[in-house]
Amino acid sequence: MLKARLDLHRLPRHVAIIMDGNGRWAQRRGLPRTYGHRAGVESLREVVRACAELGIGYLTVYAFSTENWKRPRDEVDILMNLLVEYLHREIDELCANDIRIHPIGRLQELPVSAREALEAACLRTRNNHRLVLNLALNYGGRTELVDAVRTIAQKVARGVLSPGDIDESTIDGHLYTAGQPDPDLLIRPAGDYRVSNFLLWQLSYTEFWMTTVMWPDFRRVHLLQALVDYQRRERRFGGLVRGDRSCSGTGS
Numbered sequence: 327m328l329k330a331r332l333d334l335h336r337l338p339r340h341v342a343i344i345m346d347g348n349g350r351w352a353q354r355r356g357l358p359r360t361y362g363h364r365a366g367v368e369s370l371r372e373v374v375r376a377c378a379e380l381g382i383g384y385l386t387v388y389a390f391s392t393e394n395w396k397r398p399r400d401e402v403d404i405l406m407n408l409l410v411e412y413l414h415r416e417i418d419e420l421c422a423n424d425i426r427i428h429p430i431g432r433l434q435e436l437p438v439s440a441r442e443a444l445e446a447a448c449l450r451t452r453n454n455h456r457l458v459l460n461l462a463l464n465y466g467g468r469t470e471l472v473d474a475v476r477t478i479a480q481k482v483a484r485g486v487l488s489p490g491d492i493d494e495s496t497i498d499g500h501l502y503t504a505g506q507p508d509p510d511l512l513i514r515p516a517g518d519y520r521v522s523n524f525l526l527w528q529l530s531y532t533e534f535w536m537t538t539v540m541w542p543d544f545r546r547v548h549l550l551q552a553l554v555d556y557q558r559r560e561r562r563f564g565g566l567v568r569g570d571r572s573c574s575g576t577g578s
């Protein structure tokens with residue numbers, strides 16, 4: 327059993343997932359792409375439940391990127407409807423599992439129905455602490471940095487922040503994920519090896535785990551495989567391998 331191979335004291339604090347492959351999964355079955363998104367919601371439910379059960383503190387899922395508006399109108403509408411449906415259908419279970427919903431992205435540009443469902447879900451789950459579920463919606467890593475830089479620049483212009491005092495923690499503190507640990511593990515299903523404008527700042531030292539499994543087929547077992555593999559990695563954060571003082575380098 328995979329769970330037995332996990333050291334529950336060394337789990338990643340924060341897992342991020344690029345939920346990719348929905349469209350291809352559907353097309354391979356001769357179905358419209360949107361069936362893949364619907365099936366992908368089931369994978370999301372299972373992974374959220376598993377993360378909460380294991381005691382992972384933060385899960386960030388890439389649900390809609392700033393580039394996804396380029397998709398056909400029907401597909402965009404269905405994705406927004408799935409979000410609203412997910413929030414309505416899951417809210418009781420999210421609360422029962424002590425999960426807090428935290429959307430990240432340019433939320434003001436989402437349709438009203440999505441914004442209202444998100445607001446209601448945030449309000450209902452605001453006192454939950456076991457797992458923070460970051461839903462990346464109209465999210466782009468570059469837009470996140472632009473938004474952070476704008477806010478910082480406004481503070482400088484108002485004289486409440488001096489340029490010389492800006493450091494990494496200032497940037498961190500102005501991201502949508504302010505106050506959260508950076509992801510320890512990024513999971514990308516569906517076989518591509520790209521970051522796709524996801525969490526560009528936060529992924530600096532994140533371990534990547536890729537699989538050819540499509541997101542709608544992604545199950546708890548795949549999450550456990552990723553976690554077991556993660557626990558085999560030696561994370562150095564630019565330092566030395568434990569016990570090896572002869573290593574040098576720029577950092578990896």
Ligand code: FPP
Nearest residue numbers: 345346347348349350366367389408409412
């Ligand atoms: C990428 O697959 C996936 C998306 C753009 C959307 C992900 C959304 C869901 C899993 C469901 C809805 C989310 C919530 C929060 C309820 P793709 O369509 O790019 O797949 P492809 O690369 O095979 O075309």
